Amino acid sequence: MSSSRVRRAAFVLSVACWWPAWAVLAQQSAPATDDPVEPVSFSLAALLMEAPPEAKPQAPLLRQAIATFQSRLQAEQNVKQIQAETDSVKTKVAAVNSELEVLAQQRQRLEQDVVGLESQQRARLEALRQELEARMARELDAARQAMRGQYEKDVTRRIQQFEARQQETIGQALEQEIDAQERELAQLSQELDVQTQELNAHLSRLEISPDVSRTLGRSTAEALTKRRADLVARRRKIIAERDARVAALRVEFTEQLKRNYELDQRRRLTLNEASIRQAMAELLTNTRRDQAGQIDHARKMFSDVRNRYGELAQVQASLNARTEALSKELSAAQQRVVSLQTEQDTVIARLEGSFQQPNAVASETFAWFDEVTGHLPQELAGEFERLKVRVVVSAEQMQRMEERSRVLRERQQALQLAHEMEARQQAALLKQQREQEAKARKADELLAKANQWAERQRYDEALRLIAQAQELNPPQVSRVTIAREQIVSAKERADHQVRTDQLEQLFAKAMQVFQQGKYEESIGLFEQVIAQEAALDPSSVRLVDSTNP
Numbered sequence: 001m002s003s004s005r006v007r008r009a010a011f012v013l014s015v016a017c018w019w020p021a022w023a024v025l026a027q028q029s030a031p032a033t034d035d036p037v038e039p040v041s042f043s044l045a046a047l048l049m050e051a052p053p054e055a056k057p058q059a060p061l062l063r064q065a066i067a068t069f070q071s072r073l074q075a076e077q078n079v080k081q082i083q084a085e086t087d088s089v090k091t092k093v094a095a096v097n098s099e100l101e102v103l104a105q106q107r108q109r110l111e112q113d114v115v116g117l118e119s120q121q122r123a124r125l126e127a128l129r130q131e132l133e134a135r136m137a138r139e140l141d142a143a144r145q146a147m148r149g150q151y152e153k154d155v156t157r158r159i160q161q162f163e164a165r166q167q168e169t170i171g172q173a174l175e176q177e178i179d180a181q182e183r184e185l186a187q188l189s190q191e192l193d194v195q196t197q198e199l200n201a202h203l204s205r206l207e208i209s210p211d212v213s214r215t216l217g218r219s220t221a222e223a224l225t226k227r228r229a230d231l232v233a234r235r236r237k238i239i240a241e242r243d244a245r246v247a248a249l250r251v252e253f254t255e256q257l258k259r260n261y262e263l264d265q266r267r268r269l270t271l272n273e274a275s276i277r278q279a280m281a282e283l284l285t286n287t288r289r290d291q292a293g294q295i296d297h298a299r300k301m302f303s304d305v306r307n308r309y310g311e312l313a314q315v316q317a318s319l320n321a322r323t324e325a326l327s328k329e330l331s332a333a334q335q336r337v338v339s340l341q342t343e344q345d346t347v348i349a350r351l352e353g354s355f356q357q358p359n360a361v362a363s364e365t366f367a368w369f370d371e372v373t374g375h376l377p378q379e380l381a382g383e384f385e386r387l388k389v390r391v392v393v394s395a396e397q398m399q400r401m402e403e404r405s406r407v408l409r410e411r412q413q414a415l416q417l418a419h420e421m422e423a424r425q426q427a428a429l430l431k432q433q434r435e436q437e438a439k440a441r442k443a444d445e446l447l448a449k450a451n452q453w454a455e456r457q458r459y460d461e462a463l464r465l466i467a468q469a470q471e472l473n474p475p476q477v478s479r480v481t482i483a484r485e486q487i488v489s490a491k492e493r494a495d496h497q498v499r500t501d502q503l504e505q506l507f508a509k510a511m512q513v514f515q516q517g518k519y520e521e522s523i524g525l526f527e528q529v530i531a532q533e534a535a536l537d538p539s540s541v542r543l544v545d546s547t548n549p
Contacts, residue, residue: 061351072340079333086326103309110302132280443469
């Protein structure tokens with residue numbers, strides 16, 4: 001009794017010492033999930049620690065198998081969690097990609113709308129500007145015509161007034177001068193008459209000849225006539241100078257009027273053009289302002305779509321990065337599952353191997369093993385049940401194998417002899433097969449070389465090589481026949497092409513002779529063409545004969 005109590009106390013102490021390690025081992029690398037793997041129970045840990053002496057070799061392997069199984073389940077749950085998160089991220093990526101495609105289409109359409117609206121605005125403004133320019137040109141031309149007509153009338157009137165004033169002014173001065181000269185001439189004539197009378201009286205007193213008086217009177221009259229003629233010439237000269245001066249002043253006045261008119265016209269046209277262009281600018285500004293709202297709205301929509309596209313592009317990049325990270329995590333988790341599965345299979349194989357050791361199968365061991373299996377999950381319990389079946393079957397097979405070993409040893413010599421005979425036969429068959437394969441390779445080389453000769457249009461050498469291949473390897477007669485038919489067909493096509501080229505050259509020569517006017521010589525050449533064409537294709541000769549009258 002005391003020894004059993006001691007063993008029980010030792011068992012409880014060992015379980016208390018080993019329990020934290022078991023809990024940690026069962027939950028290692030296991031993330032928090034909705035369906036966590038249950039840790040090893042206290043009763044199972046106690047069973048594993050209270051293994052019978054016969055199961056001492058199997059107990060550590062069994063504990064290791066259970067721990068590996070728990071770790072694999074945790075790893076599989078981690079893989080499922082990562083796959084679920086990956087699917088969620090991929091769903092988000094698909095949604096983002098779909099929205100990006102829609103936004104890309106909207107952005108392209110809005111950009112086209114903005115460009116189209118801007119183009120329409122420019123086209124409308126340009127058309128309106130051209131129309132206003134044409135209208136302004138017409139209005140300025142009409143104003144210019146009206147100014148020109150008014151100018152011609154005004155210039156004619158002002159020139160007439162200027163000529164009248166100048167003629168009147170200059171005429172008055174000239175008339176005064178001419179009147180003064182005439183008065184001076186009249187006064188001189190009177191003085192000459194008085195002096196002549198006095199001289200005649202004096203001469204009469206002096207009793208001078210009357211001829212002298214007449215000569216003196218005639219001289220006085222001639223002097224007065226000359227003076228009067230000079231006065232008339234002076235008057236004409238003054239009138240001509242007046243007319244020339246008036247004409248010069250008229251030209252100068254006309255030029256001054258023209259310059260003033262041009263300045264005034266330029267000023268008035270500039271004012272008109274400035275006012276018209278101001279109205280044009282106001283109209284174009286109002287038109288542009290009317291259309292600017294629509295364009296600004298389109299630009300705002302385009303900017304919003306572009307900003308949204310940029311935001312989604314950033315989200316897409318982050319989701320792609322998260323997908324890549326999850327892919328790496330999933331790959332690592334799957335590799336861990338595979339590694340743990342391999343480790344579990346290895347431990348189970350080692351456990352199975354421990355049961356297959358001599359004197360390893362005992363009733364106490366199987367009873368303890370069945371009790372432990374009853375506390376395990378269904379999957380691992382099924383695996384251990386199959387292991388137990390394999391162990392039992394293996395034990396039975398070992399017994400049967402021991403019984404058969406004697407018979408096998410007796411038959412070994414006979415089988416060895418049979419194997420030697422079979423090996424010799426296999427060697428002979430292998431030698432024959434190698435020889436046949438060598439012939440086949442040689443025939444294939446000959447066929448390949450024949451194809452090379454055929455490609456070089458050396459068909460006779462190719463056919464000779466095909467005949468050698470057929471003699472060398474008769475089983476390949478179908479391949480050889482096909483190769484021969486292909487080469488013969490290629491040879492016929494090459495011969496037909498050569499004859500066709502010769503026929504075309506002969507026909508070209510006949511046409512050249514015919515065009516040179518050598519009809520008799522061309523008849524012979526055409527007959528040769530027809531004969532060679534008949535040799536190539538008899539149906540063409542029948543067609544020619546049917547067409548000849």
